[in-house]
Amino acid sequence: MSTDAPQTTDETSETSTEDAPAEAPSAGDRRRAQKQERAAERAREEAEAEAAAEAAKNTVHLKVFRYDPEVEGKQEPRFDDFHVPYEKGMTVLDALMYARDTYDSSLTFRHSCRQAICGSDALFIDGSQRLGCKTQLSDLDMETPIRVEPLPHADVVKDLVVDMEHFYEQMEAVEPYFQTDDLPDEELEEQRQSRENREKVKMSTRCIWCSACMSSCNIAAGDNEYLGPAAINKAYRFAMDEREGEEMKQKRLEILEQEHGVWRCQTQFSCTNVCPKDIPLTEHIQELKREAVKNNLKFW
Amino acid sequence: MSQSYNRGLIEDFGRWREFSAGMWAWIFHKFTGWVLVGYLFTHIAVLSTAIPAAGAEEAVLTAGEDVYTQTIVTLEDLLLVRILEVGLLAVAVFHILNGTRLLLVDLGIGLESQDKSFYASLILTGAITVASVPTFIAGAF
Numbered sequence: 001m002s003t004d005a006p007q008t009t010d011e012t013s014e015t016s017t018e019d020a021p022a023e024a025p026s027a028g029d030r031r032r033a034q035k036q037e038r039a040a041e042r043a044r045e046e047a048e049a050e051a052a053a054e055a056a057k058n059t060v061h062l063k064v065f066r067y068d069p070e071v072e073g074k075q076e077p078r079f080d081d082f083h084v085p086y087e088k089g090m091t092v093l094d095a096l097m098y099a100r101d102t103y104d105s106s107l108t109f110r111h112s113c114r115q116a117i118c119g120s121d122a123l124f125i126d127g128s129q130r131l132g133c134k135t136q137l138s139d140l141d142m143e144t145p146i147r148v149e150p151l152p153h154a155d156v157v158k159d160l161v162v163d164m165e166h167f168y169e170q171m172e173a174v175e176p177y178f179q180t181d182d183l184p185d186e187e188l189e190e191q192r193q194s195r196e197n198r199e200k201v202k203m204s205t206r207c208i209w210c211s212a213c214m215s216s217c218n219i220a221a222g223d224n225e226y227l228g229p230a231a232i233n234k235a236y237r238f239a240m241d242e243r244e245g246e247e248m249k250q251k252r253l254e255i256l257e258q259e260h261g262v263w264r265c266q267t268q269f270s271c272t273n274v275c276p277k278d279i280p281l282t283e284h285i286q287e288l289k290r291e292a293v294k295n296n297l298k299f300w
Numbered sequence: 301m302s303q304s305y306n307r308g309l310i311e312d313f314g315r316w317r318e319f320s321a322g323m324w325a326w327i328f329h330k331f332t333g334w335v336l337v338g339y340l341f342t343h344i345a346v347l348s349t350a351i352p353a354a355g356a357e358e359a360v361l362t363a364g365e366d367v368y369t370q371t372i373v374t375l376e377d378l379l380l381v382r383i384l385e386v387g388l389l390a391v392a393v394f395h396i397l398n399g400t401r402l403l404l405v406d407l408g409i410g411l412e413s414q415d416k417s418f419y420a421s422l423i424l425t426g427a428i429t430v431a432s433v434p435t436f437i438a439g440a441f
């Protein structure tokens with residue numbers, strides 16, 4: 001942005017001085033002027049009515065899941081309808097925020113950065129797990145009402161807010177942080193990673209902990225102990241990191257090889273389909289499976 | 301934890317319209333797998349009639365009046381059995397094709413086109429099933 005003051009144009013003042021000196025208008029002139037005025041007004045009214053009709057046509061119909069255990073009349077889950085004026089480029093989150101700010105301040109949902117970084121607004125939109133802020137309304141079928149529900153397979157706390165505690169527990173279970181015994185010789189030396197190795201783990205580092213994959217996973221729904229795609233992807237990120245050393249990799253594989261680890265995955269590709277950061281989750285889980293097999297099968 | 305509303309733990313089959321290719325592949329693979337397991341038992345039951353038939357006399361065998369031959373002939377006379385055989389072939393072919401697809405997925409090959417390979421196995425199953433109909437139904441009517 002430039003810090004220059006905006007240049008003002010003085011064209012308007014010039015043109016006004018060019019007007020002809022005022023003359024006493026005749027009666028006919030006055031009538032004509034009135035007629036013109038009335039016509040202009042009619043045109044204006046028509047335009048306004050048209051704009052209103054256009055606006056009515058350009059509203060988005062949201063059907064939003066509502067539930068509040070703390071209020072007597074709201075304990076039975078229901079769907080509320082919101083008609084939000086549509087603007088080009090509007091996302092589902094924008095529409096929800098408009099509905100909350102304009103119609104019902106008790107509508108509750110998580111959101112923060114609004115640019116698919118914080119991972120707090122994963123919702124079940126039109127039958128699929130998506131980030132509210134990353135989903136353009138124009139990409140959805142706006143002819144039919146857009147259903148916005150909390151993530152499936154998770155306990156609902158209120159409205160669109162689900163309990164993420166279990167998801168976070170599974171994420172923590174794989175020790176999602178860098179650990180190594182392989183320390184550099186000198187105290188201040190960097191632990192460099194090769195470019196190839198960085199490329200290998202690149203996609204897996206993009207996880208924003210939104211839990212969309214966990215919610216979409218049919219296996220995780222039936223088996224509460226299953227680590228889930230996000231946690232396994234996190235483990236992949238560190239297990240494949242060459243700087244962690246062989247001993248640490250063994251430890252990580254031991255966590256993943258358990259009954260409720262990688263082997264639970266049945267390759268439905270649900271997680272890969274819904275991941276808002278396009279992480280190839282199934283691919284990573286499959287690679288860890290192969291890694292686990294190679295680790296345990298010894299023919300000599 | 302606050303009181304919460306339980307939304308169910310298994311996938312809601314009311315949402316079947318929204319299932320993706322991978323989900324359908326999984327459901328069909330489970331279903332065909334169980335059908336094949338079930339068939340295996342009836343298969344063993346039918347083949348078991350060959351044990352008493354093996355002890356039958358030469359003349360009975362050539363006349364085709366032993367238990368085994370009688371069982372097979374009776375079964376094949378039923379139109380329902382003929383139709384079920386077509387179904388069995390469809391189920392087996394899909395299980396084989398999707399099993400190959402899963403093998404490739406396990407090897408990390410073609411993960412990008414897993415949905416296409418599912419559709420391909422579906423179409424191929426349909427084609428093979430249709431092609432098999434004359435063979436199975438011939439002489440049933």
